[in-house]
Amino acid sequence: MTHRLNRRKFLQYTGMAGTALLLPGKGTAGSYPTLASDEIGLSKWELETPSLCLELEVMEKNLKKVHYKLAGSGIGVRPHIKTHKCPALAQMQLDAGAVGVCAAKLSESEIMLENGISQVLMTGVNVSPVKIKKAMALRKKYPGFIQAVDNPVNAQDLQDAAKAAGIIAEVVVDLDVIKRSGVRTGLPALELAQQIDRSPNLRFMGILAYDGGAQHVKGYAARKARTDQTFEPVVATYESMVKSGLNVEIFSGAGTGTYDMMGDVPGFTDVQVGSYLFMDAQYMAIGSEENEELYDHFDPSLTVMTTVINTNYPGRLITDSGAKALTINKPSGIVIGEPGFTYNAGSDEYGTVTYSEANRDYKVGDRLEVIVPHCDPAINLYDRIYGIRRGKVEMVLPVLARGMSR
Amino acid sequence: MTHRLNRRKFLQYTGMAGTALLLPGKGTAGSYPTLASDEIGLSKWELETPSLCLELEVMEKNLKKVHYKLAGSGIGVRPHIKTHKCPALAQMQLDAGAVGVCAAKLSESEIMLENGISQVLMTGVNVSPVKIKKAMALRKKYPGFIQAVDNPVNAQDLQDAAKAAGIIAEVVVDLDVIKRSGVRTGLPALELAQQIDRSPNLRFMGILAYDGGAQHVKGYAARKARTDQTFEPVVATYESMVKSGLNVEIFSGAGTGTYDMMGDVPGFTDVQVGSYLFMDAQYMAIGSEENEELYDHFDPSLTVMTTVINTNYPGRLITDSGAKALTINKPSGIVIGEPGFTYNAGSDEYGTVTYSEANRDYKVGDRLEVIVPHCDPAINLYDRIYGIRRGKVEMVLPVLARGMSR
Numbered sequence: 109m110t111h112r113l114n115r116r117k118f119l120q121y122t123g124m125a126g127t128a129l130l131l132p133g134k135g136t137a138g139s140y141p142t143l144a145s146d147e148i149g150l151s152k153w154e155l156e157t158p159s160l161c162l163e164l165e166v167m168e169k170n171l172k173k174v175h176y177k178l179a180g181s182g183i184g185v186r187p188h189i190k191t192h193k194c195p196a197l198a199q200m201q202l203d204a205g206a207v208g209v210c211a212a213k214l215s216e217s218e219i220m221l222e223n224g225i226s227q228v229l230m231t232g233v234n235v236s237p238v239k240i241k242k243a244m245a246l247r248k249k250y251p252g253f254i255q256a257v258d259n260p261v262n263a264q265d266l267q268d269a270a271k272a273a274g275i276i277a278e279v280v281v282d283l284d285v286i287k288r289s290g291v292r293t294g295l296p297a298l299e300l301a302q303q304i305d306r307s308p309n310l311r312f313m314g315i316l317a318y319d320g321g322a323q324h325v326k327g328y329a330a331r332k333a334r335t336d337q338t339f340e341p342v343v344a345t346y347e348s349m350v351k352s353g354l355n356v357e358i359f360s361g362a363g364t365g366t367y368d369m370m371g372d373v374p375g376f377t378d379v380q381v382g383s384y385l386f387m388d389a390q391y392m393a394i395g396s397e398e399n400e401e402l403y404d405h406f407d408p409s410l411t412v413m414t415t416v417i418n419t420n421y422p423g424r425l426i427t428d429s430g431a432k433a434l435t436i437n438k439p440s441g442i443v444i445g446e447p448g449f450t451y452n453a454g455s456d457e458y459g460t461v462t463y464s465e466a467n468r469d470y471k472v473g474d475r476l477e478v479i480v481p482h483c484d485p486a487i488n489l490y491d492r493i494y495g496i497r498r499g500k501v502e503m504v505l506p507v508l509a510r511g512m513s514r
Numbered sequence: 515m516t517h518r519l520n521r522r523k524f525l526q527y528t529g530m531a532g533t534a535l536l537l538p539g540k541g542t543a544g545s546y547p548t549l550a551s552d553e554i555g556l557s558k559w560e561l562e563t564p565s566l567c568l569e570l571e572v573m574e575k576n577l578k579k580v581h582y583k584l585a586g587s588g589i590g591v592r593p594h595i596k597t598h599k600c601p602a603l604a605q606m607q608l609d610a611g612a613v614g615v616c617a618a619k620l621s622e623s624e625i626m627l628e629n630g631i632s633q634v635l636m637t638g639v640n641v642s643p644v645k646i647k648k649a650m651a652l653r654k655k656y657p658g659f660i661q662a663v664d665n666p667v668n669a670q671d672l673q674d675a676a677k678a679a680g681i682i683a684e685v686v687v688d689l690d691v692i693k694r695s696g697v698r699t700g701l702p703a704l705e706l707a708q709q710i711d712r713s714p715n716l717r718f719m720g721i722l723a724y725d726g727g728a729q730h731v732k733g734y735a736a737r738k739a740r741t742d743q744t745f746e747p748v749v750a751t752y753e754s755m756v757k758s759g760l761n762v763e764i765f766s767g768a769g770t771g772t773y774d775m776m777g778d779v780p781g782f783t784d785v786q787v788g789s790y791l792f793m794d795a796q797y798m799a800i801g802s803e804e805n806e807e808l809y810d811h812f813d814p815s816l817t818v819m820t821t822v823i824n825t826n827y828p829g830r831l832i833t834d835s836g837a838k839a840l841t842i843n844k845p846s847g848i849v850i851g852e853p854g855f856t857y858n859a860g861s862d863e864y865g866t867v868t869y870s871e872a873n874r875d876y877k878v879g880d881r882l883e884v885i886v887p888h889c890d891p892a893i894n895l896y897d898r899i900y901g902i903r904r905g906k907v908e909m910v911l912p913v914l915a916r917g918m919s920r
Binding site for chain 1: 562644665697838861878879920
C-alpha cells in the first residue's frame with residue numbers, strides 16, 4: 109500500500125487545516141476544553157494545597173521555542189501527551205504548529221481523539237484482542253489515529269482486525285533501540301514493514317525510534333554520543349526500507365533531552381518532545397550544549413503549591429505534599445526562591461524540607477512553590493492543572509487522561 | 515469540656531449501631547457503594563491491563579484477622595483509609611468491627627463522610643482558614659468527624675472557627691514522634707491538650723502517636739525496640755494528661771507493622787492499620803515475630819494484572835505496567851508464581867522483567883500478576899479496584915478519594 113501524501117492529507121498531518129494558530133500574546137482561555145471553577149481569579153498563593161500549577165507565560169514560551177529551535181531543520185514536532193494527559197494542552201501544541209501528537213496508551217489516545225485532538229500516533233502497541241478491536245473502532249471513527257506494531261504476529265492480528273472493521277489502518281513500526289519496546293533493527297524491522305506494506309488493510313506509515321534512556325544522560329556530549337550510537341542501526345534500517353521501495357513518511361523519535369540532535373539523521377521527520385512544556389528537576393539537571401550545569405532551552409513552568417504545616421525544629425519544615433503530591437522521583441523537587449532547601453517527598457502524605465540557610469522565616473500556613481521532580485508521573489496524580497498568569501488562576505485544565513494506563 | 519461517653523455515643527464510635535456485620539462467606543456486593551460494569555463476571559485474566567485487582571477472600575481474612583489477633587487486648591481497630599481511599603472498603607472495615615476510620619486529608623475525610631462512613635478521625639492538621647472553615651462545616655453536618663491539632667495557634671483557630679460555625683468540635687492532639695507532624699511530647703503536648711479542654715467550642719478527645727518510620731523496620735525485635743523507645747515519652751505524656759484530669763478517650767497509633775506491639779502501652783485504645791487489608795512487597799519484607807523472613811500475619815490480596823508486550827530477548831519480558839501502574843517504590847513488585855523474576859517498574863509506561871529461570875514459557879499477550887511494591891501510592895493511581903472471587907470479577911470498587919491530597 110505504498111502511497112504519497114496528497115495536499116489535503118499533508119495539511120491534516122501538519123495540523124494546519126482548520127485550526128487557528130496560537131497568536132503571540134493572545135490569552136488562550138476559551139478555545140480549549142477547560143473547567144469552570146470558583147478558583148478562577150484566585151492568587152496562586154490562595155489555592156488550597158497541594159495544587160498543581162502551570163505558569164502559562166513560561167509554558168507558552170516553551171511551546172514556541174521548540175519550533176523556533178527546529179526552524180529550518182525540516183524536523184517537525186509531534187509532542188507526546190503521556191506527559192500532560194490534557195487535551196487542552198494538546199490543542200495548544202497543535203495550534204502552535206505540531207504535526208500531531210503521540211500517546212502512549214490506547215485509553216490516552218481515545219481521550220485525546222474524543223476531545224478534539226484529530227492527529228494521534230499511539231507509540232505503544234496493542235496486543236490483546238479486545239484492545240486491538242477497540243483500536244480499530246477508534247481508527248474507523250477518527251482517521252487521524254495511527255497505531256504502532258512491533259512483531260509479525262501482532263501485525264497479522266492488526267490486519268485481521270482492520271479487515272473485520274472494514275478499514276485500512278495506518279501503522280508505524282516501532283524499532284527496538286533500548287531493549288524495551290520495538291522490533292529488532294535491521295532485517296526483522298524491514299521484514300515487518302514489508303509485511304505491513306503487503307497487508308491489504310494496513311498502510312505502512314514509517315518508523316518510531318525513541319531512546320527513552322538517552323533523554324536524561326547528563327552532559328550534552330555524552331547524550332549526543334549515545335544518541336549517535338543508538339541511531340546508527342536505526343538509520344541503516346531506515347535506508348534499507350527506503351531502498352526496498354517503502355514510503356517512510358514518518359521517522360519519529362527523540363525527546364526533550366535529544367530533540368536538538370536529530371539534524372543529521374537522514375529522513376528523520378519529527379521529535380516526540382513532552383517535558384519541554386514544563387521542565388522538571390530531572391531535565392534541569394542534564395545540562396544543554398550551552399550550559400552544562402542547567403538545561404536551559406526551556407524554563408520550568410510546572411510547580412506544586414504546598415503549605416508548611418509544622419515548624420517544630422530549626423532548619424526543618426514539614427509540608428502537606430509528600431509522595432502522593434510529588435512522587436518519589438529523584439532529583440527531589442526544587443523550592444523556588446530557596447536554593448538551600450532540600451525537599452524530601454519520601455513520606456506518602458508529608459514533605460520534609462531541610463536547610464541550613466533560608467531567605468526568610470517560615471511559619472505554619474506559609475506556602476512553598478516546588479518544581480516537580482519528574483513531570484509525567486507527577487501530573488498523573490492530579491485531576492486538574494491550574495493555569496496561572498500574573499500570579500492568578502486564569503484557567504483550570506482537566507487532566508482527562510490521568511490514570512489512563514491501559 | 516471533659517466528659518464521658520454515653521452508651522449511644524459508644525455504639526456510634528464502635529461502629530456497631532445500625533450496620534450489618536460482615537457475615538463469613540457472605541458475598542459482599544450490594545451492601546457497599548460499588549460500580550456497575552460490564553467487566554463483572556470476567557476472569558481476572560481477561561481484564562484489560564494494567565488493572566488493580568483485589569482477591570476478596572484473602573482481603574476478608576485479613577479484615578477479620580486483625581480483630582482476632584487483638585481479641586482480649588482491649589485494643590480496637592481504627593483503619594487508616596489513606597491506604598485504600600475507597601468508601602466501600604471503609605464500610606467493610608466498620609462492619610468487621612472497626613471503631614471508626616482514620617483519614618489523612620480533609621478531602622479524603624469529606625469523601626468518606628459523604629459516602630456513608632460516619633466515624634472519621636482526620637490524622638492530618640488543617641492550617642489554612644479555608645480548610646479550617648470547611649472542616650467545621652463538615653463537622654456540623656457529620657458529628658462523627660474528629661479533627662487533629664498540633665500547635666496552640668491552630669487550636670485557637672479551630673476554636674474560633676467552631677464558634678463561628680456554632681458547634682463544639684471534637685479534637686485530638688497529634689504528638690510529634692518522628693519529627694514530622696505533631697506537637698512535642700511532654701509539657702507542650704499537655705499544655706495544648708489543656709488549652710483545647712478549656713476552649714468552649716472544642717472537645718478534647720485524646721492523642722495520636724503514629725510512628726510512620728517504625729512500620730517498615732526489618733525484624734520484629736528491632737521494630738519492637740524502636741516502638742518501645744518511641745512510646746516512652748508518649749506514655750509519659752499520656753499519663754501527665756490523665757493526672758491533670760483530662761479525659762483521654764482516644765490514644766491511637768501503630769500501623770500494620772506494629773499493631774501487635776501495643777498490649778503493654780497504658781491507655782492505648784486503637785491501631786491505625788491500613789496495609790493489613792492488602793499487604794505489599796514492602797510489608798512482606800519486614801518479617802513478623804514468628805517468621806523473620808516473611809511478614810505473614812496478613813496475606814497479599816492486592817495485585818496489578820499486566821500484559822507481556824515484548825519478548826525480544828531471552829530472560830527478559832517487557833510489560834505494559836511501569837511507574838504509572840506500580841510506582842517506583844522498592845522493593846519491586848513480586849510476580850506471583852515466578853520467584854525468580856525481578857520486576858523493574860522504573861520506566862513510566864513499561865515494566866521490565868528479568869530472570870534466569872522461569873516456570874513456563876512466555877509469549878506476547880500473556881498476563882502476569884504482580885503484588886504491588888507499596889499499596890498506598892499504587893492504589894492512588896487507579897480509579898477502580900476489581901474485587902475478585904474464585905478468579906472472577908465480583909465487584910468493581912470505586913476509589914472515590916483517589917488523588918484527594920488536599
